[in-house]
Amino acid sequence: MAGVPASSVKLTIPADSLRKLPEGAVYRGKSGQANLTVGSDDSGNIVAEASCDSLQQLVLWYEEELARIRSETKNEISNDVQTEEKRPPNPVRVFTWGMVAGLLVGMLLTMKLKKR
Numbered sequence: 001m002a003g004v005p006a007s008s009v010k011l012t013i014p015a016d017s018l019r020k021l022p023e024g025a026v027y028r029g030k031s032g033q034a035n036l037t038v039g040s041d042d043s044g045n046i047v048a049e050a051s052c053d054s055l056q057q058l059v060l061w062y063e064e065e066l067a068r069i070r071s072e073t074k075n076e077i078s079n080d081v082q083t084e085e086k087r088p089p090n091p092v093r094v095f096t097w098g099m100v101a102g103l104l105v106g107m108l109l110t111m112k113l114k115k116r
Contacts, residue, residue, distance in 0.1 A: 007032030007052065018046060033057075 009031040018027075018038065026039035033053035041047050 007034040009034040009036045009050075011036055011038055013038060019044075 009029040011027055011029040013027055018040070021027075021040055023042075024039075026037050028038075029036040035051045035053075037049045039047055
């Protein structure tokens, strides 16, 4: 992700002006990606709200990156599960082991019958 330049905004408001603001009126400041809104609520409290577009861009970028990583991880896990499935036995190996076992059993039976 390309770097986002830093931005800041500063509002200097005399306290008298802020207290005498009509209902719903606000002071706004903007510089680059930084935004600031200062006003008052129904109870007479001073309310300041700040936001920064670059932070919002970073949050969106991280959310997309997280989604991509989760998707890749899910694909890797499903690929691992598929590779761990059992494969059918090798027919040549089964035939060879069958021949060896048959020869051994035949030799043992022959030796046992000759001893009688």
